[in-house]
Amino acid sequence: MAPGGIGTRVGSAIGAVGGLSFVLVNAGALPVPTDTAARVLGAVGFLAVLAAVVLGTPARPGPDGPPRRGQQLRWALTTLAMLVAFVAGAAVLRAVGYPDLQVLWVVLVVGVHFWPLAAVLRVPLFRRLGLALVVVALAGGVARFAGWTPAAGSAATVAGLVLLGFALAPWLPPGRTRARG
Numbered sequence: 001m002a003p004g005g006i007g008t009r010v011g012s013a014i015g016a017v018g019g020l021s022f023v024l025v026n027a028g029a030l031p032v033p034t035d036t037a038a039r040v041l042g043a044v045g046f047l048a049v050l051a052a053v054v055l056g057t058p059a060r061p062g063p064d065g066p067p068r069r070g071q072q073l074r075w076a077l078t079t080l081a082m083l084v085a086f087v088a089g090a091a092v093l094r095a096v097g098y099p100d101l102q103v104l105w106v107v108l109v110v111g112v113h114f115w116p117l118a119a120v121l122r123v124p125l126f127r128r129l130g131l132a133l134v135v136v137a138l139a140g141g142v143a144r145f146a147g148w149t150p151a152a153g154s155a156a157t158v159a160g161l162v163l164l165g166f167a168l169a170p171w172l173p174p175g176r177t178r179a180r181g
Contacts, residue, residue: 008058008170011123015167016049018110022160026103029153038157045164052171059173074120082113101144104152107159108137129166133159 023042027035089105111133118126140155148154 007121007123009053011121012049012167012170013053015129015163016046016053019160019163019165019167020046022107022156022163024160026153026156026160029150030157031150038161042160042164045161045168049164049167049171052168056171058170071120075117078113078116078120082109085109100152101141102152103156104137104140104144107133107140107156110159111137125166125169129163132162132166136162 020042023038027038027042029035030038086106086109089109090099090102093099093101093105111130114126114130114133118124118130136155136159140151140158143151143155
């Protein structure tokens with residue numbers, strides 16, 4: 001394994017597993033052959049992140065080492081709050097007759113949980129990831145209430161691809177910006 005960026009490696013690996021899981025579990029909501037294309041894209045994305053984690057050197061600075069004790073406690077509390085929100089929100093959605101929206105609730109809560117983690121772990125990329133997942137969840141909800149029945153699973157598949165993209169992002173060279181004059 002290449003040296004450096006252990007925090008980035010762990011974060012990217014976790015994101016890749018989560019992203020691939022979202023894709024594989026939810027791609028069936030997409031029409032054929034889009035479902036297959038999403039699964040293939042998810043698998044390729046996962047393998048790209050895995051290769052970067054094992055062989056690469058992060059192109060962007062990130063956490064380099066395990067979180068300190070205070071960070072670990074705040075991370076654990078944030079994760080616990082996320083898990084409680086999963087269960088409570090799913091129960092409410094089932095009770096009010098919208099069990100199909102549970103997957104969007106999960107995407108929304110995962111997205112929101114990245115905001116405090118960005119501060120706790122000092123990873124600004126998590127803010128953008130959280131925002132992207134929240135937008136995907138809300139767009140899926142709007143599409144579902146507009147009458148598109150497979151919206152929830154489709155949005156969750158997109159969320160998985162977003163997670164994979166963000167898991168790969170630290171390994172890609174930073175984009176160039178044009179000077180404005």
